[in-house]
Amino acid sequence: MVACFILPPQFPDTKNTYHTLMILVAIFRSFGIVLWELLTGEIPYKDVDSSAIIWGVGRNSLHLPIPTTIPEGFKLLMRQCW
Numbered sequence: 891m892v893a894c895f896i897l898p899p900q901f902p903d904t905k906n907t908y909h910t911l912m913i914l915v916a917i918f919r920s921f922g923i924v925l926w927e928l929l930t931g932e933i934p935y936k937d938v939d940s941s942a943i944i945w946g947v948g949r950n951s952l953h954l955p956i957p958t959t960i961p962e963g964f965k966l967l968m969r970q971c972w
Contacts, residue, residue, distance in 0.1 A: 919947070922971025926954050929964060 923934050934954055935943050946952025953972055956965050 918971045922968045923954070925964065925968055925971070926956075929960050930957060 927934060935952075938946075938952075943952065954968075956968060960968075
């Protein structure tokens with residue numbers, strides 16, 4: 891199952907730059923995950939506990955494996971999103 895996120899026309903709180911930055915980080919990271927799902931046909935983090943996913947992603951220590959069969963341009967794009 892693939893979920894999509896549509897960016898609203900404007901952010902609800904544009905005065906809070908930290909909040910806006912965190913929204914943008916989440917959008918780019920989510921795009922990388924959706925791209926990985928489309929290219930591999932697999933469920934991301936399927937055997938990992940949800941609290942471990944939150945901890946690992948939050949500490950930037952948990953990444954999905956990028957198969958060698960994926961074209962270099964997509965590999966680069968996913969790495970930049972993560």
